[in-house]
Amino acid sequence: MSMRDLRNLALSALAFGVLALLPLYVSGYILSIATTMAMFTVLATSWALFSGPTHYISLATAAFFGLGTFVTGLGFQTLPMWLLPIIAAGLGAVLAALVGLVTLRLSGVYFVIFTLGLAELVRQVVTWVQNRTGQRGMYVLTSITERDIYWQLLGMAALVFLVGWLIARSRLGFALRIIGNDETVAKHSGIDTAAAKILLFMVSGAAAAVVGAMMAPRYIYIEPSTAFASILSFQVVIMALLGGTGRLWGPLAGVVPFTLLWEFISRNAPNQTLLLLGIAFLLIVYVLPGGFVGLYDRLRHRYGQGGQ
């Protein structure tokens, strides 16, 4: 581990420490925005762990997220709260493995379409099971406050960053970068491409399921139509791409401005949110094609401070 790594680790730990103190000195309004940011940070970062190096665009976030909310919804009365995110992570990983086995041998657009359908598929399976068992509406009534949820999400974000950092330094991370650049070359170099992709997809799926499990007490009423809402998948992709997936901190750089922008638009033009959001997104694509990471790298390159 180099001095630079140590310095980065220390700085990150310090940043998390400061963020953890946030609920103590900000208003509820800021905290609710911060909670949303923390949620999207975990989702977008874990999404980029897989989709960044492999260039497989996954629209399955809502499926894993919804699965997680249902784990909490079904289990919070009988199981200890700390166990629920762990179960959610396990189920998310299993689901990702199943999907990965079926689809990751396919490439490109087939994968995108399948993952988009996955949220719908899981939602229908869940409603079918509910229907067969006569499971009533789920009310997650707990004493968990927004502050608790924020801290849980922040801890999860730290974990995801740590895992991402470790993967990037591992053989697995190296293999994935090769797959992303040229899958055929990777295969010929003796990399088991399917296994590598499935493994990382499981990490990403598990993280999204954990977020769902943590967020369920905030929604109180869990129903499939909101738990598996596909807009979540798209939001995560947009935010991650805005930030850029080339670096671990990239998605974070997208989540913060995007959440603020969304809030700004919701607040000042409540009747035109979707319209203005679309325009904002177009501007982002045209002005910032590589996301903030791309911009940062271009600037560094231009002013000659090293680069890649």
Place this chain on the structure above:
Amino acid sequence: MKRRNLMMSVAAGAMLAISTGAASAQDVIRMGAAAPKTGPLAGGADVTHWPAVRLWVHQVNEAGGLQLADGPAMIELIEYDDQTNPQQTIQAAQRMATQDQVDFMVAPYSTGLNLAAAPIFSQLGYPQITGSNVTNQQPELSAQFPGMFFVLGRTGVMAEDTAQVLVDLRDAGEIGNRVALVNVADAFGIEMAEISRDVLEENGFEIVYQTSYPLGTQDIAPIIDGARAAEPDAFIAWSYPADTFALTDQAIVQNFSPSVFFTAVATAFPSFEARFGEQAEGVMGMGGVNPDDPAFQEFAEAHMELTGQLPDYWASASTYATLEILGQAIEATGSRDRAVVMEYLQDSSHEYDTVLGPVQFNDMNDNERYWTVGQWQDGVFRGVAARGRDGAADVILKDGWD
């Protein structure tokens, strides 16, 4: 350069929006409202929620505002779109409370969004008087959120009353005891189907056909097909707006015409009658009103005049009533202090005079007088079963679609 100019004008526009949004006056009561303007529930909110809210604000201001101890105060309404997203509902409530510093908030639209908003209303100390929220969890919810009130009624009671309508018809010798029961496969549909099935079976009915369909199902034909083949006397569907229309459509196409045809949510919408015209005659659904009640007639007329559309025959009036209740509590205390108003609301001895008739909350913050089942009769959706309300019309049998 052009791009920069565009960005500048966007920024300037945004600044303007902020500064006008922050204007305030002395004798004003600020009310915040967040409900769907986009997303899956926007259609329903446009019929039921927004017109009723705007109508109340308009009428109060026309009449010179609410009377506080230190003089009248006009209502200023601040609206947000929650995009039918619980996440946004929560954030909008936070924003209204801490940024806009509203004095009171209108409860959100629909069961799910009201429940998502409950902790934030409770934490910030805002009364949440709900008019479009049906649940059976009043005991648990009111214990956890003592500022949450329920005007529209209980799901369990509505399912029981619907089954009871059939029992009464059968006991009067008007129909046989064969029932087809279908439901949308989500929490609402499953719960309602289960309760109504239990009541029907206890009363010796035979469920000759039962099935469910996922929310958002496009092809509803096999369901009507299956129901028709079972030759039931009554057809009960615990459905949502889109499938309420689709089931009725398909029943007409296949000429499936049992003596009782019941579809749940949105049957009470004026658009149901607009779509099916005279064929709507005899169709039953959830909710209902007493259309002969002068209070409702006056409300419907004002609704039409201000918004250009009729209220629905169910939750429009109860949404409006939630604001009447809030307004009366504010005037009775003469205060804009939320804690004082909340205390007044929580005192179950108080009664409010509303478009629904008198409303009183029990110790679970629950209104016990409401319409449960309605039926289209001569172009009006009349209440045919109710708890604690007078004026229920007699049920008529559905006599074909033509």
